[in-house]
Every structure is written in C-alpha cells, then in structure tokens.
Amino acid sequence: MALRLLIAITALGAAAAVVGCGDPAPDGDRTVRAGEEFTLAPGDTARTAGGFAVRFTGVPRDSRCPEDVTCAWEGDATVTVEVTAAGASPVERELHTNRRFAAETTVGGRTVRLLRLAPAARQGGVPAARYRARLTIG
Numbered sequence: 001m002a003l004r005l006l007i008a009i010t011a012l013g014a015a016a017a018v019v020g021c022g023d024p025a026p027d028g029d030r031t032v033r034a035g036e037e038f039t040l041a042p043g044d045t046a047r048t049a050g051g052f053a054v055r056f057t058g059v060p061r062d063s064r065c066p067e068d069v070t071c072a073w074e075g076d077a078t079v080t081v082e083v084t085a086a087g088a089s090p091v092e093r094e095l096h097t098n099r100r101f102a103a104e105t106t107v108g109g110r111t112v113r114l115l116r117l118a119p120a121a122r123q124g125g126v127p128a129a130r131y132r133a134r135l136t137i138g
Contacts, residue, residue, distance in 0.1 A: 032137060037115060039134050048137055051086030052110050056133045064097060064121035076101060077117050079133050083107040095133075111138040 032038050032046045040046060040056035047053045061078040065071035076098035084090040085108025093105040095114035104113040115134040119126060 034110075034137055037134060037136050039132050041132055042128060046135070046137065048110070052108065052137060053084040053090075054112050054135060054137060055082040055084075055090075056080075056131075056135075057082050057092065058128060059117070059126075059131045062121060062126060066121045066123045069123065074098060075121065077121070079114055079117055079131075081105075081112060081133075081135075083112055085110065112136070113138065 029045045030038070030047070032048060034048065038046050040054075042056055042058050045053055045055040057080045059077055059079055061076075064075040064077050065073070076096050079095045079097070080092055081095060082090045082092050083105065088108055091107055093107070093112070095103055095105065095112070097103070097114065097117050104111050106112075113136050115136060118132045118134070119130060
C-alpha cells in the first residue's frame with residue numbers, strides 16, 4: 001500500500017512539473033488589481049473593479065530573432081490591445097517587445113504595460129493562438 005502511495009505521489013509530482021513547463025497559461029477573462037501581473041491569450045480580457053478593461057487582440061507582426069538563430073538585431077513583436085476606460089469607447093493600441101519602442105500606453109489615466117510575450121520566436125513563426133501577453137494595469 002505504501003509503495004502504491006509513493007508511486008501515485010511521484011506520478012502526480014511529475015505531471016505537475018510537466019504542466020508547469022512551457023508557455024504561461026492564460027488567466028482568461030478576469031478581474032485584476034492595479035499593479036498585478038496577468039497573462040492573456042488572444043481574445044481574453046482583464047478588467048479592473050473600476051470598469052477599465054484590456055483585451056489582447058493579437059500579434060500582427062513578429063520579427064523577433066528566432067531561437068537557435070544568430071541575428072544582427074533582436075527584432076520586435078507588435079502586440080495589439082483594445083483598451084476601454086470606464087464609460088468610454090474602446091481604443092486600439094500597439095505595445096512592443098523591443099524596448100526601443102513603446103511597451104506601454106496610457107488611456108483614461110491608467111497605464112497598460114507589456115512585460116513579455118511568449119512563446120519565444122521560432123523559425124517558421126508562432127501560431128497566433130499560442131501567443132500569451134504578460135501585462136499590468138497601473
């Protein structure tokens with residue numbers, strides 16, 4: 001009996017390790033607090049208690065240097081978000097992974113910041129549905 005329990009615990013631990021690897025899981029449509037980091041998949045929305053919302057709409061351009069490739073420039077990915085301040089119409093904004101360009105935008109007095117984009121660039125591209133944007137609302 002103890003051996004079975006040990007095997008079961010080991011199997012669960014291995015499964016948890018596999019699930020914990022790879023791309024960050026999206027948090028989905030949810031409410032977040034100011035300053036809290038959250039991850040969105042394309043089409044997902046994060047809202048604050050005050051009615052401010054950010055929806056990750058996609059990655060129209062991704063010229064980041066793919067893994068296992070030597071590049072002269074690190075490249076850039078453009079992340080588009082739809083931002084809605086309380087009582088206002090949504091506006092679309094572009095955020096960038098390369099810090100030479102804007103990684104944040106301010107709408108209705110709140111700042112949305114792109115922290116990172118996963119997964120890393122790959123030769124042949126990344127399927128649109130696999131992108132995950134890590135953001136904060138300040």
